[in-house]
Amino acid sequence: MNPSDPPLPAPAQAGAAPPSPEPGAGLPSAGDDASSSPPEGAQRCGLVAIVGKPNVGKSTLLNALVGQKISITSRKAQTTRHRITGMRTRGATQFVFVDTPGFQTRHSTALNRSLNKTVMGAVGDVDVVLFLVEAGRFTLGDAKVLSLLKPGIPVLLVANKLDQVHRRGELAPWLRDMQERHAFAEFVPMSAKNPKDIERLFGIVEKYLPEQPWWYAEDELTDRSEKFMAAEMVREKLFRLTGEELPYTSTVIIDKFDEEPSPRHGRMLRIAATIVVERDSHKAMVIGEKGERLKRIGTEARTELEKLMGAKVFLEIWVKVRAGWADDEARVRSFGYE
Numbered sequence: 001m002n003p004s005d006p007p008l009p010a011p012a013q014a015g016a017a018p019p020s021p022e023p024g025a026g027l028p029s030a031g032d033d034a035s036s037s038p039p040e041g042a043q044r045c046g047l048v049a050i051v052g053k054p055n056v057g058k059s060t061l062l063n064a065l066v067g068q069k070i071s072i073t074s075r076k077a078q079t080t081r082h083r084i085t086g087m088r089t090r091g092a093t094q095f096v097f098v099d100t101p102g103f104q105t106r107h108s109t110a111l112n113r114s115l116n117k118t119v120m121g122a123v124g125d126v127d128v129v130l131f132l133v134e135a136g137r138f139t140l141g142d143a144k145v146l147s148l149l150k151p152g153i154p155v156l157l158v159a160n161k162l163d164q165v166h167r168r169g170e171l172a173p174w175l176r177d178m179q180e181r182h183a184f185a186e187f188v189p190m191s192a193k194n195p196k197d198i199e200r201l202f203g204i205v206e207k208y209l210p211e212q213p214w215w216y217a218e219d220e221l222t223d224r225s226e227k228f229m230a231a232e233m234v235r236e237k238l239f240r241l242t243g244e245e246l247p248y249t250s251t252v253i254i255d256k257f258d259e260e261p262s263p264r265h266g267r268m269l270r271i272a273a274t275i276v277v278e279r280d281s282h283k284a285m286v287i288g289e290k291g292e293r294l295k296r297i298g299t300e301a302r303t304e305l306e307k308l309m310g311a312k313v314f315l316e317i318w319v320k321v322r323a324g325w326a327d328d329e330a331r332v333r334s335f336g337y338e
């Protein structure tokens with residue numbers, strides 16, 4: 001799996017357009033927004049980084065902003081491992097979002113060092129940073145991420161999971177404390193699961209983006225390839241269906257991603273994936289009793305991939321044990337982590 005694989009044509013254009021590395025060839029959005037391009041001068045476009053420690057809701061927010069599921073989410077911390085760019089064009093403004101892995105502070109493995117490098121890369125060169133925390137909370141993990149932010153770039157303090165705060169009044173002293181920690185440009189209390197809050201966030205973020213022509217076609221969703229999305233989808237189901245038992249070091253690689261025309265379905269994808277785990281006991285956990293769990297992982301991933309890619313999907317999943325892969329720099333690279 002290589003995250004820089006060229007994006008493949010979108011479901012609607014399947015069969016018509018050849019695979020292309022050009023912007024404009026990614027997965028299209030539902031197309032609910034701007035229907036015609038406004039004049040050049042009026043266009044706005046810019047990069048918005050979404051940063052925060054693991055599990056604060058970054059992927060949930062990105063998916064809500066893009067309007068489609070492009071970043072996987074789960075209750076398990078450290079689900080996101082790659083910088084994912086999602087786009088959304090609304091009216092005259094194109095928002096280009098960057099999702100980042102939560103900053104890893106506990107263990108210094110090759111995998112974690114690679115993840116931290118991705119976080120640093122994402123925050124250096126953007127127009128605005130959304131710094132996500134859980135409303136009313138601030139831990140050492142949050143402080144570490146905050147310390148990575150470069151001066152000169154406006155940072156919005158996004159207090160997510162507001163729905164979990166029962167006494168809103170208690171947020172006032174917390175906010176005062178937060179203002180002493182950093183000169184935040186704005187404070188946005190919200191819930192990534194509330195569509196009205198997402199709407200409001202668009203309005204707030206828009207004014208930080210410079211006037212310049214759009215970088216992507218207005219219906220583009222992500223610059224990630226379908227092959228990459230396939231690995232991510234399997235990984236999400238793996239984490240969701242194994243819960244806390246499986247260490248986060250398990251990963252998914254795509255061994256085969258073949259497309260064939262199909263008279264019946266228009267488009268057919270044959271995908272073979274390998275789930276890599278560190279121990280035999282983990283392998284047994286993934287496979288489950290009589291193979292039940294692996295079967296469910298496959299069925300759920302296939303159903304979502306068919307929806308996302310507008311194709312009939314045949315998905316084959318294998319499980320392999322590779323002890324210590326997260327500690328081995330060369331192997332981490334070979335699995336697609338920069």
Ligand SMILES: Nc1nc2c(ncn2[C@@H]2O[C@H](COP(=O)(O)OP(=O)(O)OP(=O)(O)O)[C@@H](O)[C@H]2O)c(=O)[nH]1
Nearest residue numbers: 055056057058059060073077078079080102191192
């Ligand atoms: N109640 C509530 N839960 C939320 C909200 N936003 C996200 N969550 C939940 O928080 C958990 C973590 O969300 P993710 O979006 O995976 O978090 P993340 O920051 O991308 O996590 P990593 O990939 O570990 O960095 C999931 O169970 C989400 O459903 C929210 O506004 N309210």
